Amino acid sequence: MSLRLKLAIMFLGVAIIPLLFVNAMIFHNYKDSIEASRISALQDITVYKSDKIEEFFADMRNFMAIAQGAYAIKQNLPVLSRAPYNLEDPQFIAVRKTIDPQLQNMQSIMGLVDIMLVSPDGKIVYSSNLEHKFKEFGKSLSDASSETFEMGSGKIHFSGIFLNRMNHYRPGMLITGPVQDSNGKFIGVIAFEADLELIYKMILDKIGLGETGESLLVKKEGGNVVYLNPLRFDSDATFKKKIPIGAKLAIPAQEAAQGRNGAGITLDYRGEKVIAAWRNIPSMGWGLVAKIDSREAFADVSNLERLAVIILLIVSSLAGIMAYSVAKSISNPIQKLSEGVKMIGAGNLDFRVGTKLKDEIGQLSRAFDKMTGDLKAATASRDFERKRFHEILDALPAYVILLDKDYKVPFANHYFESRFGKSNDRCCFDYLFKRSEPCENCETFKALKTNKPHRWEWLGPDGRNYDIYDFPFTDTDGSTMILEMGIDITEMKTAKAELQKHRDNLEELVKQRTSQLETANEDIRKKVDDLRVVNEELSRFNKAMVDRELRMVELKRQINELCMKSGMPARYRFEEDKRGV
Known part of the structure; x- marks a missing residue:
């Protein structure tokens, strides 16, 4: 859909929608007002006529009392x-x-x-x-x-x-x-x-009831409603026409005959939709109904509806012409601006779309020219940065490539191409390994399957070992790719192997020396065990000698005590040494 058509529809909607809303509100309010007015008029008629009937029979009752x-x-x-x-x-x-x-x-x-x-x-x-x-x-x-x-x-x-x-x-x-x-x-x-x-005559009086309205008297007899006067659309109905109570027709007559008052839109004895008012006449057990066909009652509403439709059509036509003109005045400059944008989008950043218009469109066109100039400068800066970035990638001591899901290499830095050549839009398994189908266990594409970085080691077709880092990558067009960086670790692996060899020799020497130390340690352990045994023997001998000495001392003490008891001088003398003995 063109901008001109969109603007025309929008302006037309702005013009018509409020009009529709206002018309709907006016029509609704007018209809409600007419309905309320008609119902009120019918209620007034039923009140007036029922009061007259009540008054007539009240007079009859009073005159009868006088006569009695x-x-x-x-x-x-x-x-x-x-x-x-x-x-x-x-x-x-x-x-x-x-x-x-x-x-x-x-x-x-x-x-x-x-x-x-x-x-x-x-x-x-x-x-x-x-x-x-x-x-x-x-x-x-x-x-x-x-x-x-x-x-x-x-x-x-x-x-x-x-x-x-x-x-x-x-x-x-x-x-x-x-x-x-x-x-x-x-x-x-x-x-x-x-x-x-x-x-x-009063009941059949049609003043205020139009061409389809009428008043009628009804009475309940058993389970039926009986009409007591000729009907406008059935002159022979008096005492003959009966409607069962509970039927879907003659709702006002049923209500009035059952002693209820009310008003509203309902169906009459013909099944026609009518506006009616009904009232009970309690003194006689009758019901009075005043009604008029709704199509006649709402004739003014229908006329207003037709007038509103005509006005709406006229206003819509005028609004459509104005909307088209305004939309055209807006869309033409925008269309010219759009054509200029296509030229600029094609790469012609020297093309200018500015106009001399004083409105917002003119300001937009001049702002667009300024934006084009800024874009040209930004593009030049971007190209410079891109060139420098490619130079940096080419200077890296590692290869960097992009792999798409079709196994093709849309980008490879100089390091990669110098070792493996250009892909020339061939699949990686083709120009690297001369295969007609992908490798059975391709580690690279695990990054796409898991959507996580993946590290692995690769023996390239040049016989060199590479430490590979794969990353999920989203290109500028939204396509999913793999960014892979490979670092040549051949020398590092050789150095590691040599280092491992020296480490193994060193470990062997350590094992030999450890064995010698363990042998010497075993001899020392045996000598220590012998010394422990000798020490234990000495400890037992010392303890035995000390115990013997202590028993001798105790015996001498007892002899001294016996001498003292017999009145003889002690035979032994004790001196305390430094240990208290």
Whole structure:
């Protein structure tokens, strides 16, 4: 790869890498910001809609409590329950005139489809909706779950959602609650027939949800999640579409139906990747989900990504042109300098590469000329030193050679060549011994095998003896060789042999004289032994004489003592000599 291309790539990298890094940071931060913004918006939607739903049913509960305590209902529901199921009955007509204004006004205020009064046996005995009066009077109260009356007899109860055939199949719900007289006795049930169209309109409202977003209500039934409203991509899903809990689809709906709140990127009921927020509606046991396809939510991010790629391509092109120009302005002088270096490397130390440029390249070229001059002087000095070194080697009274691993002699001093001739690129075993292959036991190459100095003795082809020193040697090109020095020791060996001869004669004379001395020494040893025997005899005789003398002295002492005891004078007199005797 040329220097120009390397510089161009380097400059282009310097320009593009920071741009890529900045673009990646901006893109990442923008994506995170968009994701957080979308999730926050969806959470706001779920909070708003769930609060509205909670508020709606809280109002229903409050109105039901008001209706349960209404005096007119407490007073007239027993009458309606006892009256025959005849709309033309005077008693029934009188009661309706009393309670119609109140209940129809409540129906209007609450936006209900109907307010019904139910007898203790479950029969509808009153309907505030005049259209329903003739259709429902005297019938049993029922809804989709058939539990409305039973549950409403004990407490306020919200039925399941159903399609109300009496209200053009709009989504409806029955809210029931027990009615007790002033004595606390159960006298019947109040039933609110609520129209959930407003709630459904709010749920199906797509404001803030774009082209692919939607809100949906779900409910857990057994091990499934049931959808309670039409879906944007499945209008017939109401009460029909079910997703098993634990499935890999509709994750937000499963979470909401199981009473959990949350938000994130996941899969919807279609298996599409979406951004969703989900929330539980605890009062109804429902879940609310707001979602939007991630490809739409991140459309701005995709647009930014495309824009960033276009900008990157434009900047890369401009940076490439600039990098090439700068690289060329740097590489051309360097290329000329390189050509000059080749000339100088070929041996032309008089070639000059200096330019008049004022930049670092110009300074480098002039410095290179100075270096060339210094190199020329150093080369001359080196050649002189090399010549002197060769003269010293040639003057040595020993031979010095270099052997390579191929048994050739690339260098030999004058001493070696004067004795054995020039090798002329022949192997040592060839021109020294006229052999066609290396010697069987070549001592020289042991230095290469052991990588240690080796000393040995060699009888050369000239009949002379040499003391050889071999050393591992690394040449300037890195090749491994052997440096060998041989010293002629023929005269020294002859002198040693003569010296050994004289030494042997001297040793023989020493042996003879030693033998004579040993003989004389043996005679002396015998005389000494004889004298020792005589001395021992004299010692024994002397000891015997001394012992006899001592016994005589002791006997004389005893005689003197006997004389003294008998009153006679001592017969013997003793004088002490110098030894005390």
